[in-house]
Amino acid sequence: MNSQIRQTDSQGRLRHFLSIEGFRREQLEQILDTAESFAMLPGRQVKKVPLLRGKIITNLFFENSTRTRTTFELAAKLLSADVINFNVNVSATAKGETLLDTLRNIEAMHSDMFVVRHQASGAAHFIARHAAPGVSVINAGDGRHAHPTQAMLDMFTIRRHKGDFTPLRVAIVGDIQHSRVARSQIMALNTLGVSEVRVIAPRTLLPAEARTLGVHVYHNLEQGLEDVDVIIMLRLQKERMEHALLPSEHEYFQLYGLTTERLRRAGPDAIVMHPGPINRGVEIASEVADGPQSVILQQVSYGIAVRMAVMSMALGATAGEAPS
Amino acid sequence: MNRIHIRGGRLIDPANAIDAERDLWLEHGKVLAVGEAPADFKPDQIIDARGKIVCPGLIDLGVHLREPGQEHKGTIGSEGRAAARGGITTLVCMPDTQPVIDTPAVWELIRRRAKACGNARVLAIGALTHELAGEQLAEMGALKRAGCVAVSNTRRPMANTLVTRHALEYASTFSLPVILCSEDPHLKAGGCVHEGAVASRLGLPGIPAAAETVAVARDLALTEHTGCRSHFHTLSTGRAIEMIRQARQGGAKLTAGVAIHQLFLMDQDVADFNTACHVDPPLRTQSDRDRLRQALRDGDIQVICSNHQPHEADAKTEPFPLTAPGISGLETLLPLSLKLVEEGLLDLATAIAALTSGPARVLDLPLGRLDPGRSADICIFDPEAIWKLDPETMASQGKNTPFAGWEFRGRVTHTLFEGRLTWSIDS
Numbered sequence: 001m002n003s004q005i006r007q008t009d010s011q012g013r014l015r016h017f018l019s020i021e022g023f024r025r026e027q028l029e030q031i032l033d034t035a036e037s038f039a040m041l042p043g044r045q046v047k048k049v050p051l052l053r054g055k056i057i058t059n060l061f062f063e064n065s066t067r068t069r070t071t072f073e074l075a076a077k078l079l080s081a082d083v084i085n086f087n088v089n090v091s092a093t094a095k096g097e098t099l100l101d102t103l104r105n106i107e108a109m110h111s112d113m114f115v116v117r118h119q120a121s122g123a124a125h126f127i128a129r130h131a132a133p134g135v136s137v138i139n140a141g142d143g144r145h146a147h148p149t150q151a152m153l154d155m156f157t158i159r160r161h162k163g164d165f166t167p168l169r170v171a172i173v174g175d176i177q178h179s180r181v182a183r184s185q186i187m188a189l190n191t192l193g194v195s196e197v198r199v200i201a202p203r204t205l206l207p208a209e210a211r212t213l214g215v216h217v218y219h220n221l222e223q224g225l226e227d228v229d230v231i232i233m234l235r236l237q238k239e240r241m242e243h244a245l246l247p248s249e250h251e252y253f254q255l256y257g258l259t260t261e262r263l264r265r266a267g268p269d270a271i272v273m274h275p276g277p278i279n280r281g282v283e284i285a286s287e288v289a290d291g292p293q294s295v296i297l298q299q300v301s302y303g304i305a306v307r308m309a310v311m312s313m314a315l316g317a318t319a320g321e322a323p324s
Numbered sequence: 325m326n327r328i329h330i331r332g333g334r335l336i337d338p339a340n341a342i343d344a345e346r347d348l349w350l351e352h353g354k355v356l357a358v359g360e361a362p363a364d365f366k367p368d369q370i371i372d373a374r375g376k377i378v379c380p381g382l383i384d385l386g387v388h389l390r391e392p393g394q395e396h397k398g399t400i401g402s403e404g405r406a407a408a409r410g411g412i413t414t415l416v417c418m419p420d421t422q423p424v425i426d427t428p429a430v431w432e433l434i435r436r437r438a439k440a441c442g443n444a445r446v447l448a449i450g451a452l453t454h455e456l457a458g459e460q461l462a463e464m465g466a467l468k469r470a471g472c473v474a475v476s477n478t479r480r481p482m483a484n485t486l487v488t489r490h491a492l493e494y495a496s497t498f499s500l501p502v503i504l505c506s507e508d509p510h511l512k513a514g515g516c517v518h519e520g521a522v523a524s525r526l527g528l529p530g531i532p533a534a535a536e537t538v539a540v541a542r543d544l545a546l547t548e549h550t551g552c553r554s555h556f557h558t559l560s561t562g563r564a565i566e567m568i569r570q571a572r573q574g575g576a577k578l579t580a581g582v583a584i585h586q587l588f589l590m591d592q593d594v595a596d597f598n599t600a601c602h603v604d605p606p607l608r609t610q611s612d613r614d615r616l617r618q619a620l621r622d623g624d625i626q627v628i629c630s631n632h633q634p635h636e637a638d639a640k641t642e643p644f645p646l647t648a649p650g651i652s653g654l655e656t657l658l659p660l661s662l663k664l665v666e667e668g669l670l671d672l673a674t675a676i677a678a679l680t681s682g683p684a685r686v687l688d689l690p691l692g693r694l695d696p697g698r699s700a701d702i703c704i705f706d707p708e709a710i711w712k713l714d715p716e717t718m719a720s721q722g723k724n725t726p727f728a729g730w731e732f733r734g735r736v737t738h739t740l741f742e743g744r745l746t747w748s749i750d751s
Contacts, residue, residue, distance in 0.1 A: 004596055005596070021525075098638060098641070098642065099642055099643065099646075100638075100641055100642075118643060120642075120643035120644065120645045120646050121526055121527045121528045121529075121597075121643070121644065121645060122526065122528070122597035122643045122644040122645070123643035125596070125597050125643075126597065126642070126643045126644075130641075142527075142643070143527055143528070143643075143645065144527030144528070144529070145526055145527035145528070146527065180527055183525070183527055207523070207524035207530075208519045208520055208521075208523065208524055208530055208532070209520055209521045209524055210524060212521040212524060212525070213524055213525065
């Protein structure tokens, strides 16, 4: 009923990208290196490369996300793949079809890759386990579990600004408990060998036994930001107030909002990141979001290059094959 | 065949403190004699039990029968056959059928079907509240008169503590034991695994240990207050056991039980989203598991059950949080219990007591023992037979087991229910 899913083949080549867990440092670096070769493309006259010509990529989104779906779609199109978008929430499963039936039906359309987003943790593993052999699965976010391409675009952004990962102190601020992005970031940062990963949040927004994830835990933002090189702010959802995890947005901003003054606690060259969409005045002050240390908009454009890298690697085409 | 002679087996009957080579003599569905042959006994059948263990048929407290209402998961017939294969002769079913057992009519339907199938005795735990909704008391007096042996609200939440108090008081009016599945629904908060390192890593919604301990503390206080006979069913945390132990030492009238899989599996087994390990209460930590094992050894836990919950394959073929919790456990109850003996945790008599006289005592049943005059419910197993579990060969309609491929030592060779052979490995 449950077999271990291997994300790489016997030669260590990428087959699926479901979670950062299980990858070695050099494998993650290879994704980043490949992304570098794609990062140049948007600046060129002809933006498309024919690496995945003739391949069919299906975006299988069980949960709405215009931004992520669009970047995956754009990445696939820049690789010359044909893209099918399934917004499953409003179709099959809403009529009672099981996920497996949905998968079988879509598989009959001969996709080479599924890009999956689902509200349940483990959904991407599930689909990889049941997909036909040869079909790759990319996790575009499953429940609270993982969002590995988002984490890798964050790593790409960090590497572009900081170069070497090893001396870095990185702080992740906000709702770690419910964040698939944070879990993947923590695993990626630790795999890439950063000096220290800190999480900063009130206890209601931290997972049980957070330290087992390989992080240092802070409840005080000022202390947690001391001398860090990278600050990753997470998005806060209003329902956290309704579920009695926080008293108010006001208090959250008072205690955990990133302001210019607090940013001074961090290292002088610290960069500020956010997976978006940002809540100004809740997680982050506008002057920080738009300030010189913010790399938030760069993250978005790097996201396309990283997704192109992952897609091309999983389908066995590498950037080295792209025409110069 | 009215007369059966079970010859040469090692009889283990914990209720009668027997552990010796003794013959058994059965007549008209009852035990006629133990040891010496009765005068003029001419058996219609002889069962050769040399090299085997002969013990009372097992009593599985709190199985989830799916009939009526969910026959696609299991029927009384299929699960009765599975029980016979597992050496179980009495299935005490939970009231969460569809409709729930909150009226004598529903129980009567189950009783008739069970009788027609005839592989095992089916006894009912009636509902504690109407439709298990936790708001209005069920007609417990009528349920008792109809033959229900206990009452429970299963794992469905009670509206508030006052309703729980009144339900326990009302149940005690009829001397009905209450089977408590103590759990705080608010702390559970839609969780599907133990709240700990594995939940944190996989991003699965967690159920904290406190969801159990808070509720056990409340239910202990109400048990003490009402004087009700409470059985704390399928406990999963070490802390809850500590509280129960203290309450028992203080003289409270209560018993405790554990599902056998909780003594082997841990939250780590959920890794890689193994839906076969999605159970409720969730698999806890190694320290919880070890504490539960210790409690069984010390006698603070008197009952081992299977917490049998058969499912169709589709119910487990979804992403982990969307799958149905539960294990199809009838056929692994005894083999796993024997593994505890093999591992040196328990002696054989203590293990068998937790499967026979223990549950009988909780429910005040004249079963789970083999003295003359009692129903001839008997399990015979070969303690040395080595076999591997293949879910496809299970008799239960539910093949949902995390023990597929496990190797066991000890296999049921014969099961007799009311003196009739309901399972023989040779058949």
